[in-house]
Amino acid sequence: MQSETLVGCSDGVRARLRRRLRRFTSPDMIDDLLQDALVRVLERGGLRDLAAPEAYLFRVARNLAIDGIRRRHRQEAVLLSLLATPVETAPPAGEVLLLLKEALHALPERCRETVILHRFEGLTYTEIALRLEVSVKTIEARMSQALVILRDLSSTTK
Secondary structure (H helix, E strand, O other), X not given: OOOOOOOOOOXXXXXXXXXXXXXXXXXXXXXXXXXXXXXXXXXXXXXXXXXXHHHHHHHHHHHHHHHHHHHHHXXXXXXXXHHOOOHHHOOOHHHHHHHHHHHHHOOOHHHHHHHHHHHHOOOOHHHHHXXXXXXXXXXXXXXXXXXXXXXXXXXXXX
């Protein structure tokens, strides 16, 4: 690992890291995660002066995966709390649909499309990214933006 170029890791190192990262992320996200981790390590000075560069790279990738999991959980919790209204205080069904429609139309078009595909059609972020021909990170950013807008709308209408 010490003799690796700045563009990446050897095939053996990548294979070992992929195996170790399987329990933290989906198989289709591992290469993106490793690339993000390598970029982060290189931005901080690289791997050359480290005693255990492979272990360090794994730790960075693992932390990025855990951060992604936490971010997705927070986003989904916010959306679920926005959609959950106690039955006793819930407006009539027609009014709920109207409020939901208005909230969705308040979103930028790309965010709205992403929310509809994820929440109403049940697609994963990866499936949405493939369908829209963008990166998964773009989908995550759009969902995050949408949730912030919906949360702000929710707080102003209470």
